[in-house]
Structures are given as C-alpha cells and as structure tokens.
Amino acid sequence: MSIERLVELAAPKPASELVIVRFLARDIYDIGLTLRRTFDPGDPPGHVIIPELNKAAYDVRKSDLRPLMVQLTLMAEKNIVFNGSRLDA
Amino acid sequence: MIATISPQPAYTRTIEWAKQTTVARAAICQSAERTRWSAVIRSLLELRALQDDWDGEGSDAPLPEVHESAVRLAEFLRDRGVEWPDSAVASRAGTVIFAWRDGKLYQEIEVVGPGKYEWLAIDDTGGNTHGAFSLSLGESNIY
Numbered sequence: 001m002s003i004e005r006l007v008e009l010a011a012p013k014p015a016s017e018l019v020i021v022r023f024l025a026r027d028i029y030d031i032g033l034t035l036r037r038t039f040d041p042g043d044p045p046g047h048v049i050i051p052e053l054n055k056a057a058y059d060v061r062k063s064d065l066r067p068l069m070v071q072l073t074l075m076a077e078k079n080i081v082f083n084g085s086r087l088d089a
Numbered sequence: 090m091i092a093t094i095s096p097q098p099a100y101t102r103t104i105e106w107a108k109q110t111t112v113a114r115a116a117i118c119q120s121a122e123r124t125r126w127s128a129v130i131r132s133l134l135e136l137r138a139l140q141d142d143w144d145g146e147g148s149d150a151p152l153p154e155v156h157e158s159a160v161r162l163a164e165f166l167r168d169r170g171v172e173w174p175d176s177a178v179a180s181r182a183g184t185v186i187f188a189w190r191d192g193k194l195y196q197e198i199e200v201v202g203p204g205k206y207e208w209l210a211i212d213d214t215g216g217n218t219h220g221a222f223s224l225s226l227g228e229s230n231i232y
Contacts, residue, residue, distance in 0.1 A: 055181065063219055071215065
C-alpha cells in the first residue's frame, strides 16, 4: 500500500498530524511483541495490531510494557517514511 | 528490576538521581538553557488545551493537577541546572512524559499524578531500571 493511500485512509485526520513509519515484522517480534491481523470493516488491507499494547494491559503491566514502547519509538524514529509536520517546511 | 528510590527527603532524592544520570549533562543552567526550558514550559502550557480523545484514538487528556505538577517539575529541574528534555509530551494515559536522549541512553520522568512521578532509564544494552517517587513542589509561579 502506498504512503499516499495511507494518508487518505487516515482522513479526517489531517496529513499534517500524521507520522508514518515502516517496521519489519521481525523487528517487532525480536523485542518481544507480536502482531495480530484484524478484520474490522474499514481497516486497510493487511491491517495488524500489537495486541500487547493496549490500555488495559498498560495499566496492569506498565513496568514491563513501557520499556518496550520506548524501544518501539526509538525503532520508529529510524524508519519514518512520512512526516506530516514537515509538509509546511 | 524495580529500583525504588530510597527513603531520603524527596528533594534530595530527585537531585541525586538527576546528578547520577546523564539528565544532568549540563551542571549549570546558562541563559540559553533557561530559554530552552522556557520553550519546554510553553509547550507544556499548550497541553492544557487537550481534551479527552485528543488524538482521535481515545487517549485521556492530562488532568489539571497532573498538568500543574508537570509544569512545576519543569521549573524545579530548570532552576537546578538540569538540562532541558528532548521532549515533554502528553501520553495516551493522561500523564505527561519528559524524555532525555543521549546516544543510546534514554531517560524519562512521567508525571502520573499530583506530585507523583515515575522514572525509567534504558541503557545502551537495552537494559532498563525504573522506579517512582513523590515530590511536593508547591505551586507554580506561572500556573
């Protein structure tokens, strides 16, 4: 799926508020997280979630999950393919 | 590993923790640093406008008392020469997170409630330590 299509699918959220990153599924599994396919209407093709990262789990296992979230963020920073905040730059 | 800070006076604990980490990369807060902290505090003040579901993903907005504690913490760290954070943002859980990066080192303080803080440090091996502390900082001058 193209980046342009992903931006379209995020509407009505403006592109200027979007950051799109590209992960390898392997890298997510390598840090101890998993991926689960979703089939909700309106989801883009191939949509997945990281089931470990949800608010209920976070409230209970924050000390375990917070480092993983940070690690995910650090990985994401290296793989940004679209940064809407720079559209006006 | 959970590293709860030992029962020293809250003020001392925080300063000691800051000194022992790269958060305290700049020991003296120069005028330029104060300017950077001012920018951080301005961005924190902007968070007051957030409402629940501010990201369209159902995230909680920081409660006013959490927000005030975040502003007060920023003033507290600034006044003691701690280097400004790389980011200070609202989290999905209605908390405010200050984060510092130094190469592969990552440190954060999360304001989780009025005067309630949690910290996390991740080293260059990916290992982490974390803990929590309480700190009574009084009222902000600008809040």
